[in-house]
Amino acid sequence: MPASAATDPGEVSDIDLVKRSQAGDTRAFDTLVTKYRGRIYAMTYHLIQNETEAWDLAQEAFIKAWRALPNFKLDAAFYTWLYRIAHNVTYDWLRKKKIQGDGEFDDERTEHRAAVGAETAPRGDAAPDTALRNAEVGQRIQAAIARLSPEHRQVIVLREVEGLAYEEIAAMVPCSLGTVMSRLFYARKKLQELLKDVYETTL
Numbered sequence: 001m002p003a004s005a006a007t008d009p010g011e012v013s014d015i016d017l018v019k020r021s022q023a024g025d026t027r028a029f030d031t032l033v034t035k036y037r038g039r040i041y042a043m044t045y046h047l048i049q050n051e052t053e054a055w056d057l058a059q060e061a062f063i064k065a066w067r068a069l070p071n072f073k074l075d076a077a078f079y080t081w082l083y084r085i086a087h088n089v090t091y092d093w094l095r096k097k098k099i100q101g102d103g104e105f106d107d108e109r110t111e112h113r114a115a116v117g118a119e120t121a122p123r124g125d126a127a128p129d130t131a132l133r134n135a136e137v138g139q140r141i142q143a144a145i146a147r148l149s150p151e152h153r154q155v156i157v158l159r160e161v162e163g164l165a166y167e168e169i170a171a172m173v174p175c176s177l178g179t180v181m182s183r184l185f186y187a188r189k190k191l192q193e194l195l196k197d198v199y200e201t202t203l
Contacts, residue, residue, distance in 0.1 A: 014078040022069055029069070033062050036079055039162070040086045046157045047090050047150050057093055061086035076171070083172045087154075094150055137198055144194040152187035155180055 012031070020028035040061055045054035065085050072081055145153055158169045166184075170177045 015074060018069070018072065018074065018078055021066075022072070029066060032078065032082075036082060037062070039079070040082065042161070043083065043086060043154075043157065044090050046145070046153055046161075048094065049146050053093070057090050058086065061089045064089060080168075080171050084174065087173065091150070140195060140198055141191075144191050147194060148187055148190060152183050152190065155183045156187045156191070159184055 012028075014032065014035075017028045017032050021032065037058060041054055041058040044057040044061075045051065048054055048057070061082070065082050068085065072078075145156060148156065154173065155169055158164045158172065159166075164172070166177055166180050170180045173180070
């Protein structure tokens with residue numbers, strides 16, 4: 001289901017909210033912010049690995065979206081349009097900080113990431129040793145993702161975390177479908193190299 005589709009019959013659609021926002025209804029835009037702020041923050045955080053900066057960038061993206069809303073022609077899903085704005089804001093920040101990777105490891109920004117893996121800890125009644133191991137594996141995976149270049153990290157998150165189709169990723173980045181597939185290939189290859197021992201012990 002597209003990100004902009006209503007999930008409840010009583011839920012106001014993104015199109016209606018956008019039209020109301022374009023007419024000056026700030027409450028309608030607040031609804032859109034509430035609906036998508038978590039996903040936009042997750043995207044900025046996965047790219048820069050800094051909580052405070054990620055929230056600031058997400059907020060900046062919504063401010064830019066509000067200002068650009070009168071020019072939004074509804075020729076794409078609202079979330080796709082919003083994601084592109086957030087993507088541009090984040091990459092502008094990365095360029096200014098001169099920390100954008102080139103497809104290789106970005107070691108200087110991977111030193112303080114272990115806590116991120118906490119969200120991947122299993123839920124349920126797993127044995128203590130199994131739960132501990134799974135939490136450790138989750139931390140390793142998150143740390144490995146943080147070592148990818150922003151471009152590779154982005155497509156991995158969109159595909160493996162958000163579960164988007166290749167076509168949706170291509171529209172959001174934006175780039176060609178071939179570029180998406182290529183970036184995913186190299187990102188997965190790099191993750192396998194970084195997590196070789198994890199793969200071996202879980203087979």
